[in-house]
Amino acid sequence: MRKTVAALFIAFSIIACSNPKNENKVGWQHFKTVKLEGVSPMGIAEISNTLWVSDGVGNRIVSIAENNDSIRILDSFKRPMHIATDGKYLFVPEFNANQVRITSGVDRSIIPVSDSLAGPSGVSVFENQMAVSYFKGNQVVFTNDGKNWLHIGKNAAKNDALNQPTDVQITKDTIWVADGYNNRVQVYDKEGKLLNTIGEKENINVAMGLYVSEKELFVTDFENNRVLVYDHKGKLIQELSKDINSPSDVYLRGESLYILNYLASSLVIYEKEKNQEEN
Numbered sequence: 001m002r003k004t005v006a007a008l009f010i011a012f013s014i015i016a017c018s019n020p021k022n023e024n025k026v027g028w029q030h031f032k033t034v035k036l037e038g039v040s041p042m043g044i045a046e047i048s049n050t051l052w053v054s055d056g057v058g059n060r061i062v063s064i065a066e067n068n069d070s071i072r073i074l075d076s077f078k079r080p081m082h083i084a085t086d087g088k089y090l091f092v093p094e095f096n097a098n099q100v101r102i103t104s105g106v107d108r109s110i111i112p113v114s115d116s117l118a119g120p121s122g123v124s125v126f127e128n129q130m131a132v133s134y135f136k137g138n139q140v141v142f143t144n145d146g147k148n149w150l151h152i153g154k155n156a157a158k159n160d161a162l163n164q165p166t167d168v169q170i171t172k173d174t175i176w177v178a179d180g181y182n183n184r185v186q187v188y189d190k191e192g193k194l195l196n197t198i199g200e201k202e203n204i205n206v207a208m209g210l211y212v213s214e215k216e217l218f219v220t221d222f223e224n225n226r227v228l229v230y231d232h233k234g235k236l237i238q239e240l241s242k243d244i245n246s247p248s249d250v251y252l253r254g255e256s257l258y259i260l261n262y263l264a265s266s267l268v269i270y271e272k273e274k275n276q277e278e279n
Contacts, residue, residue, distance in 0.1 A: 028229065028257055028270040030242040036062075036267055041260035043082035043122070043167075043209070044251045045090060051251075052090060053260065053267075054080035061092065064267070074105060082122035082133075082167045082209060082249055093120035093132060100132055113141060114149050122178070122209075126170035129190075133165040133177060140168050140177050142190065152177070152192045160194050162186065167209045167249070178207045178219065185210060185219055198234035209249035209260075218257065220247035227259055243268045 040057035051064040056079055063072040074090075078097040083090055091111070092101045098118050100111045111130075117137025124131045131142040139153040139162060152175065153162035166180035174195065175188045183204040187196040198217065199207060205223035212218075216237065217230040225245050229238040240259070248262035257270040 027238055027273060028240055029273045030240075031256070031269045031271040033243045034267045034269070036064075036265050039265055040262055041248060041265065041267065042080065042262060043084075043249045044258060044260055045083045045085040046251065046253065047085050047087060047090065051253075051258065052083065052085070054083045054092065056080060056095075056262070061090065072105075074103065077101070081120065084123045084125050086125045091123045091125055091130075093123045095119050095121060095135070114147075115141070115151070117141070121165065121180075122167035124168045124170045124175075126172075129170050131168045131170050131175055133168040135164045135166060135180070138162045138164060140165055140175065140188075142170075142175060142192070144190070150190075150192050152188055156194075160186075166207065169210060169212050171212050176210055176212050176217070178210045180207055183207055185217065196234055198230055199228065202228055202236060204228070208247065208262075211250045211252055213252045216252075218250045218252070220250050220259070222246055222248065222262075227257075240270060 039055045039062055041053045042056035043054040045052050053062050055062055059077050060073055060075040061080060077092060077094055079095040081093045081095050083092050089102050089104055100120055100123055101108050102111055117134035117139055119134055119136030120132050121135040122133040129144045131140055133140045139151050141149045141151055143149045162179050163182040164180045165177050167178035169176045177186045179186045184197055184199040184207055188194055204221045207219055208222040209220040219228045221228055227240040227247055227250055230236055245261045246263035247259050249260045251258045255272045259268040
């Protein structure tokens with residue numbers, strides 16, 4: 001009997017080692033959780049190695065130092081949402097003011113958006129391009145010259161229409177939209193053509209925030225207390241849940257993944273780890 005069990009164990013080990021799915025597998029693992037006292041974090045961006053977090057309840061932007069202590073506060077915003085940066089300036093959608101502001105930390109100005117809608121919830125900048133998601137307007141507006149704005153979601157077919165989009169990100173060829181209360185991510189080209197729909201199979205309950213890296217798409221599933229990791233085609237790679245509670249946004253910084261917990265007032269950090277076969 002012992003010989004039989006041993007033989008079965010060896011056979012199982014050989015199968016597991018030869019399984020291509022286990023080869024070169026990389027996963028995200030929980031590293032630590034940092035409490036953000038008195039902050040209800042909604043969006044996150046980075047300038048010169050400093051992380052900035054929008055406090056949607058406190059109506060301010062708070063900087064987080066390398067040691068994760070709060071070091072600077074920009075106040076007097078009107079419910080700042082998913083922020084963005086071009087590396088020099090912060091772009092802040094103000095939900096309750098129906099405007100997007102740009103700030104260097106000292107000076108502030110309003111970005112003119114023609115045909116702007118109500119409830120800006122997210123903003124993205126890429127080279128000379130900008131996109132703004134409008135929660136109440138159920139649209140995303142996009143420009144590549146600052147003058148002419150394309151309305152994405154306007155007059156869309158019923159199944160393709162946006163329902164309170166909460167975040168947006170521009171990449172080289174595409175525009176990624178967290179279609180909040182349709183519980184999915186919509187991917188468009190820069191002419192506004194729908195290319196792909198991601199997340200419907202995973203039963204997302206409010207796609208609150210997203211981040212698109214070179215190879216992966218990260219989606220915060222707000223009500224289900226998790227972050228879903230996909231490849232760019234929409235194949236689910238991993239589900240993250242440890243210490244995640246009402247996640248509002250996510251940001252990739254090197255090999256570290258920063259996740260904001262809105263209701264829990266915390267910042268969760270995951271790190272990418274390789275399996276033992278690679279180490």
